[in-house]
Amino acid sequence: MVNQSNVKFLNGVKTVSNKLTSNGVRKLRIAQIAPMWVSVPPEKYGGTELVIASLVEELARRGHDITLFASGDSKTSAKLVSIYPRALLKDGIPWKDVSYDIFNVAQAFKRAGEFDIIHSHIDLYDQFFIPFIKTPVVSTMHNNMYASRKTAGRIFVYRHYRRHNFVSISLKQRENDMVKLNFVANVYNGINPEKYKFNSNPENKFIWIARIDKVKGVYNAILAAEKLGARLDIAGRIDEAVLDFFKSRIKPRLNKKIRYIGEINQKQKPEFFGNAKALLYPIEWEEPFGLVMIEALACGTPVIAFDRGAVSEIVEDGKTGFVVPPFYKSGRVNIKGLAQAMEKAGQIDRRICRESFDKNFTAARMADDYEKVYEKILRNH
Secondary structure, eight states, X not given: OOOGGGEEEETTEEEETTOXXXXXXXXXXXXXXXXXXXXXXXXXXXXXXXXXXXXXHHHHHHTOEEEEEOOTTOOOSSEEEOSSSSOGGGGTOOTTOOHHHHHHHHHHHHTGGGOSEEEEOOSSTHHHHGGGOSSXXXXXXXXXXXXXXXXXXXXXXXXXXXXXXXXXXXXXXXXXXXXOOOEEEEOOOOBOGGGSOOOSSOXXXXXXXXXXXXXXXXXXXXXXXXXHTOOEEEEOOOOGGGHHHIIIIIGGGOXXXXXXXXXXXXXXXXXXXXXOSEEEEOOSSOOSOOHHHHHHHHXXXXXXXXXOTTHHHHOOBTTTEEEEOSBOTTSSBXXXXXXXXXXTGGGSOHHHHHHHHHHHSBHHHHHHHHHHHHHHHHHHO
């Protein structure tokens, strides 16, 4: 018989508070809602989905009862619920078609009474449903919030629902957001360290990896490599929207030293990152995190990046890489500074890079932080 003093009622559903996970915290029933465009974990492109997979697997390993709402081709040890059999991008469904994501969120919220807490990784659409359920909800913001004609409606909605529970993925993200949301915590992204092998003896080459896009800094990386005469391997997804950029700016500069090797999968990543002298990440936007930087550090590979977005929160200048001012005094892009940092890449102790990753950016550390977030929200609900 359960001692009634150990039973709490959350939204009309009993939760036995003396059931603990393997690390001694209360066992919870948690819904995790992922975007539908990419599988969890991703086969290739998909930073948010990789973070979700890392979190779900670690929470499930600890003994939490996890239900993942994601595409039907997702692979997870949690319970999988899906409204569509495959990642939407596989069937050519355009990003602008939000119907599937909304339906996915609706299914999770329809079953809200089955969960102690709902954790949403969906941008915007979850906010409409929160007022109609009793189960507490926390939303991780994986994107920044800028003001433009395209985002006016999004900002309007978040201003209306700004008192809901939000988690930021960097302090810089909070600083840059146009809407002052109720951030209950800041939780840095984390990944599984066992999937990334440390390499103390890399090749004499640099790498760049991300979704091919001007703002991700691939062109800047090429210019710096050309300036030094250095080898540079470029990897990443090319979407139709950036085909012209790739054909006009990137492809003409490719040669034996500067290569585009295509989009690589998750199994190829450890060797790609580990064999590099350094990862170049000279971004041109205020990126809220930048997962490739911690993937590099996990392999012992230093990061050389422009001081934009969350870069300085991830990279310790002079210890795990170099944080480079993005502009000359004239306002032009600082390619010279980038090249100078590349020349010093060999000075970085790769063991310290891995140590920084192990301390700050593992799935276990991320799960620790989210367990605290869940308990904080449940206490105050």
